[in-house]
Amino acid sequence: LDINSFSGLGTLQHLDGDTMTETTKPMQIKIDTSRCGGHARCREEAPEVFGYDSRTNKACVHAGADVNAHRKAVELAIRGCPERAIAWSDAGNSRSNK
Amino acid sequence: MSESIEKIAQEFDHYDRESAACPWPRWARLRKEAPVAWSEKNGGFWVISRYDYITEALRDTETFSNQLKGVTIPSKPVPLLPPSEFDGAAHAAYRHVSNPLLSPDKVAEYLPRIREIVNGYAEPLLKQDAFDATADFAVHVTQDVTQLILGITDAPADLKKSAEDLVLMRGDREDAGRRLFAFVTTEVEKRRKSPGKDAISQLLGTMYEEDGKESRPLSQDEVVRMTVLLILAGLDTTTSAISGSIWYLLENPEAQKRLAAADERGWRLAVDEFVRWTAPVTGSARTVAHDTVFHGCPMRAGERVFVMGASGNRDETAFAEDPNKVVLDRFPNPHVGFGMGPHRCVGSHLAKAELQIALRAMLKGLGDFRLADPERIAWEASNVRGIRSLPLVRK
Secondary structure, X not given: OOHHHHHHHOOOEEEEOOEEEOOXXXXXXXXXXXXXXXXXXXXXXXXXXXXXXXXXXXXXXXXXXXXXXXXXXHHHHHHHOOOOOEEEOXXXXXXXXX | OOOOHHHHHHOOOOOOHHHHHXXXXXXXXXXXXXXXXXXXXXXXXXXXXXXXXXXXXXHOOOOEEOOOOOOOOOOOOOOOOOOOOOOHHHHHHHHHHHHHXXXXXXXXXXXXXXXXXXXXXXXXXXHOXXXXXXXXXXXXXXXXXXXXXXXXXXXXXXXXXXXXXXXXOOOOHHHHHHHHHHHHXXXXXXXXXXXXXXXXXXXXXXXXXXXXXXXXXOOHHXXXXXXXXXXXXXXXXXXXXXXXXXXXXXXXXXXXXHHHOOOHHHHHHHHHHHHHHHOOEOOEEEEEOOOEEEOOEEEOOOOEEEEOHHHHOOOOOOOOOOOOOOOOOOOOOOOOEOEOHHHOOOXXXXXXXXXXXHHHHHHOOHHHEEEOOHHHOEEEEOOEEEEEEOEEEEO
């Protein structure tokens, strides 16, 4: 993952090579960017939470996004992701871990 | 009574009449009885027809190469087209260049012009007593939008035919390829002299940055080949999606009403469903990079593989509700109409915008029309599949 491509997003932290997590909220979202195919459907479902990096063609989570205020939309984004690349990060066996 | 699966597999041909007019029963037999099959047609190739095998193959770029022989069976008689027909680091570098050209934000900038183009065709046609929804509408819309993106103002009359002959692999493809490359080369040279805001001008100003190599500007030849791909990929496929969706709506007036009343999300879901169901790209070809065994089938390096996404889109094991039916609000809808994995269609956001705008415009008057004659719908199939002619008459 090209870390610089997310440099505009300030508080994002990279936990490992291909996973990034927004760390300031009680519930967190994890995008497996090795799976993400750039469908951008998560951004359509929850634009307040998900962004899209037009160079890497990968989804990202907005810095400071209030995930908990948009739980329903985020749930739709998770269910609707064709690559199953998004998960709540505290969900134990998250769906992005195969 | 029914054909043996051995015969269906050996004689599977994505160019034949059955593939054009009624491919679905054969796909279903393959999925159930031979999800990885060997066909003797077109030089011999593997056919992967099951959804889960398809997504696996599309993601396994180490085993299944785009670059060795391109993404069509047989290969196109033109140089390999980036990014689609490259692998690994080179592919990633080309995608970094092409992704921003058609990103959701970039497409949003084009929306007002796309609406103008669409309405410019739809409004007069809907006042006529008869028109061809493919030849008079979808073809023109996709051609004009492609020219808009590329900044082409004076396309030769035979541009569409050259592109079609190459995509559909018919007629004199070598000549079609030469003419298309000659035209695009002229356009690229024009843009170099007087750049605009179009995609060709953007490519000319872009650096190619491949991991482990020194960054450099894209060469003229690379810009030409990337532009040729943008032309080839967007014309026929989007035309087929628009035409197939209009055909469905004509046959299902209830769906016209539901769609007319749909909210933004309803439209988004419907558009993805139409892409799934019309499946303009039957399959994307790969070449086996090293000897392997794929779900029990021994594949040798160099053998061709047809990864048949259109069949995956009809796989009953992958979709909760009957995949042969259009479910306008199908959700989730993990279709592979744009492919999957690193080579997924770079133009998907543009294609979906075009489809939605085209259908919205057509719905304003489509209820007054019917198919002139269901027997006169002309289908054509190759690596892509779609309607060539869809004549409508006023009820």
